[in-house]
Amino acid sequence: MFPKLDPLLHSELRLAVMSILAGVDEADFTYLKAQTGATSGNLSVQIDKLTGAGYITVEKGFKGKMPRTTCRITPLGQKAFSEYVEALKTYFTSGV
């Protein structure tokens, strides 16, 4: 049948963030913002949600004098992401 989709990942922006993080070692806020085209506010909120779920970690530091927020995907996040991808595939292959 149709498996339940992880509601945390079934979100355009959060999915884009996870997709990026799944492919790199780390990425900072401004990079994620540029790549996704999201507004800062939206990105901030969605990063919080992913962090709250334990799907990513956030590290705050400085690059020179400017603040820098670095994100990384966690093993749990990797797992959730690939499970989501697998689940969605069943929706694509006319899953009757």
Next chain:
Amino acid sequence: MFPKLDPLLHSELRLAVMSILAGVDEADFTYLKAQTGATSGNLSVQIDKLTGAGYITVEKGFKGKMPRTTCRITPLGQKAFSEYVEALKTYFTSGV
């Protein structure tokens, strides 16, 4: 980059409905309800939205004396569905 996902299809239940309809000639309300496990109310609302978008058509008739609501995907719906699938794929393949 990350293409915009059709918000009408980026919904678990609507996607399941479209997935079913993409693979069959027609399907009635009760069948869709059974296959998706959705409640009647939710299904009714989502069918309305898909109909409003022109993605499916709804035909109301009777099977014997009982009402029957038959749904079919439209060419526009087929197109939207496959575009959505293609768009999502770019989110999966670590689309940096």
Next chain:
DNA sequence: AAATTTTGGTTTATATTGTAAACTTGTTTA
């Protein structure tokens, strides 16, 4: 044949989300 249950839905209400606008804190530039 009257009452009850079931079928096949629709409407309405609510809780959750997604999103942008407004704000904050600090830095750089004119």
Next chain:
DNA sequence: TAAACAAGTTTACAATATAAACCAAAATTT
């Protein structure tokens, strides 16, 4: 030193998803 910019966060609002409540007709039970 004032204005503009960087990097976010908070808040407010609009849109969504979902289930609960409802409805009419048909079927079943008593």
